[in-house]
Amino acid sequence: MTRPTPRDSLALAKGYHSPQVDVKVRLNTNEAPEAPPERFVDALAAAVKDIAWNRYPDRAASALRSKIAESEQHLVGGLIDMNNVLVANGSNEVLQSVCLTYGGPGRSVLTIEPTYQLHSHIARITGTDVIQVERNDDFTIDLDAVLRTVEQDRPSVIFVCSPNNPTGLIEDEHTIVALLDAAESVGALLVVDEAYGQFARWSSLSLVSEERSILVSRTFSKTWSLAGLRLGYAIGPTWVIDAISAVVLPYHLDAIKQRAGELALDDAEAMAARVATLVEERGRIMAEFAKMPLEYWPSESNFVLFRPTDIDGDAVWHELVERSVMVRNCSGWDRLDGCLRVTVGTPEENGEFLTQLRDVLGGDGQLWDA
Ligand SMILES: Cc1ncc(COP(=O)(O)O)c(C=O)c1O
Secondary structure, three states, rough: OOOOOOOOOHHOOOOOOOOOOOOOOOEOOOOOOOOOHHHHHHHHHHHHHOOOOOOOOOOHHHHHHHHHHHHHHHHHHOOOOOHHEEEEHHHHHHHHHHHHHHOOOOOOOEEEEEOOOHHHHHHOOOOEEEEEOOOOOOOOOHHHHHHHHHHHHHEEEEEEEEEOOOOOOOOOOHHHHHHHHHHOOOEEEEEEEEOHHHHHHHHOOOOOOOOOOOOEEEOOOOOOOOOOOEEEEEEEHHHHHHHHHHHHOOOOHHHHHHHHHHHHHHHHHHHHHHHHHHHHHHHHHHHHHHOOOEEOOOOOOOEEEEEOOOOOHHHHHHHHHOOOOOEEEEEOOOOOOOOEEEOOOOOOHHHHHHHHHHHOOOOOOOOHHH
16 A cells, blocks of 8 residues: 655644643743633633524624724724624634635745744645745845845735744834735735734734735734634735635634634723733843843744843753743744744743743853843
């Protein structure tokens, strides 16, 4: 027997998945540090009783999409409604659906590296070619290089992650508009991955309109404390949402998920308060980083990328795990030699992380306290 073999393109970039180790302080996967509010959990438990389990769920997920449109309206220039909203099983499924709709054999997506590795991975899974443009040394976008490549290779989709994972850097409006103009000049769709958008000072949602080829994807995994729910969404012109909706599987969003998403949106105030705390804590981490022997990148997200200057990043990562603190080890990733990425946790978790890191980097802290 000859065993069937999967396509070569299906091998995930080596070393991407984070180890799931049992540690006291887990700051490695950019999750929210707290569980969702108790009110949400109780309301969801009650709602589960009312679900008509023998029936398929609302295929259009109308109530959820309407509620998402309402909740994001303040960030969008023109009026939006449910027809501007695509919902999916995590924003990863949004990205996959984009590739299935606009990518495929004979087509390409453009990614701006280093960035979220799933952009290129998902594209390859869907049989789409990947064109990678490198960022500048400081991880800002080399706009000239991107514009040249777009003109030359004419991709069908341009992915840009803002704030970018793993650097935490945000793109300004000028850059996003330049990318959008370039996309439109070759008939491409610009997809702005805003998985961390709520932590940032501005959103590309302000550029969404019927006239522009832009789709902004967001998630309930970070700000809404619902990584376990697997719920993401995207906002864009109706003609993009219609095209993608024709590709997703029928009834792909189950009944509980739809209800859970609706109920979560009732907690907007509580979530905004949590985001504010995380942003404050992010500031505290960066302020402490400024006193340590390391370089870091100013983050607009719920994580901070840093590179110890005197000790190898990989060694620091192992030392931290020994001390029951886990951050993301990016030290072996392309362009990220020696880098680690820490998710902003609770004030207590961040305190413990900073204490242990200080200790690992220089013992008593004399190195940088001067
Ligand atoms: C940039 C980026 N996009 C998308 C995702 C996927 O999020 P979701 O949990 O909504 O699939 C992540 C998850 O970490 C991410 O970092």
